[in-house]
Amino acid sequence: MTRLLILGGTTEAVALAQALHDQHPQWDLVTSLAGVTRAPVTGPGRQRQGGFGGVAGLADYLRDEGIDGLIDATHPFAATMAGHAEQAARQADVARIKLVRPMWPCQSGDHWVAVDSPAGASQALQELGARSVFMTLGRRDLDAFTGLTDTRFTVRMIEPPDETLPFSRADLILARGPFTVEDEETLIRDHGIDALVTKASGGAATHAKVIAARNLSVPVVMVARPEMPGGPAAESVEEVVAWLESVLHER
Numbered sequence: 001m002t003r004l005l006i007l008g009g010t011t012e013a014v015a016l017a018q019a020l021h022d023q024h025p026q027w028d029l030v031t032s033l034a035g036v037t038r039a040p041v042t043g044p045g046r047q048r049q050g051g052f053g054g055v056a057g058l059a060d061y062l063r064d065e066g067i068d069g070l071i072d073a074t075h076p077f078a079a080t081m082a083g084h085a086e087q088a089a090r091q092a093d094v095a096r097i098k099l100v101r102p103m104w105p106c107q108s109g110d111h112w113v114a115v116d117s118p119a120g121a122s123q124a125l126q127e128l129g130a131r132s133v134f135m136t137l138g139r140r141d142l143d144a145f146t147g148l149t150d151t152r153f154t155v156r157m158i159e160p161p162d163e164t165l166p167f168s169r170a171d172l173i174l175a176r177g178p179f180t181v182e183d184e185e186t187l188i189r190d191h192g193i194d195a196l197v198t199k200a201s202g203g204a205a206t207h208a209k210v211i212a213a214r215n216l217s218v219p220v221v222m223v224a225r226p227e228m229p230g231g232p233a234a235e236s237v238e239e240v241v242a243w244l245e246s247v248l249h250e251r
């Protein structure tokens with residue numbers, strides 16, 4: 001039986017599991033989650049949770065479980081896992097592909113400030129003179145902004161953070177996308193937002209905030225994606241399914 005491991009934690013991983021289940025119901029699917037989200041959205045097939053124990057641990061898992069194909073459908077910022085997947089697949093001689101969602105297009109009317117880290121984003125906010133920031137980075141990135149003591153932060157997260165927010169002036173919004181452009185425009189207006197901070201995540205589920213910022217002429221401080229390992233890559237679920245059909249057929 002063909003057995004596939006999907007490294008998940010994204011809407012694309014769920015969509016991929018659904019497409020594979022629909023088109024190849026005889027294939028055995030396992031989706032792996034890091035275990036950081038308490039109530040993750042999952043697709044069809046089996047699930048496993050938690051780290052593998054580095055490259056060696058993942059290579060052992062691929063061999064021990066008889067995995068025929070590895071699809072790295074993790075988030076574009078999950079660079080450690082992406083590197084481990086590439087190396088482990090090579091060591092275990094398993095076919096591997098990276099599913100990476102396309103970046104949002106930058107259009108006329110967008111005012112994007114590209115930075116390469118949360119520290120760079122903090123510096124950019126200072127230069128913009130931002131007073132009320134819509135912050136969509138994760139908890140572990142927020143310490144870079146603690147120097148901005150005159151700035152109010154509206155922080156949006158999927159689940160409450162384990163540690164309290166490191167800001168004296170902050171509103172916490174707990175919500176899971178997808179969001180509409182209308183909702184995002186309301187949030188920007190209601191909180192008097194004058195800058196948005198986001199990762200260059202791309203993807204449909206969180207695109208609305210970037211469109212809303214464009215519509216309301218709010219600058220967007222965009223943290224660039226980390227570098228990804230080489231090897232086969234696809235931007236859509238359909239491309240991954242076609243790639244799997246071709247490489248698994250050859251075996």
Ligand SMILES: NC(=O)c1ccc[n+]([C@@H]2O[C@H](COP(=O)([O-])OP(=O)(O)OC[C@H]3O[C@@H](n4cnc5c(N)ncnc54)[C@H](OP(=O)(O)O)[C@@H]3O)[C@@H](O)[C@H]2O)c1
Nearest residue numbers: 008009032033034051052053054074075077078079080081
């Ligand atoms: N980074 C983001 O902005 C972001 C946003 C949305 C969703 N996510 C999802 O959240 C998860 C963690 O992201 P991250 O940025 O913390 O990852 P990361 O820094 O690249 O990975 C850190 C470690 O977490 C474990 N891990 C990561 N993804 C895993 C998976 N799908 N299954 C099993 N173990 C996994 C691995 O541990 P071992 O070395 O022990 O194997 C990895 O070395 C990913 O699955 C990602 O898709 C991340």
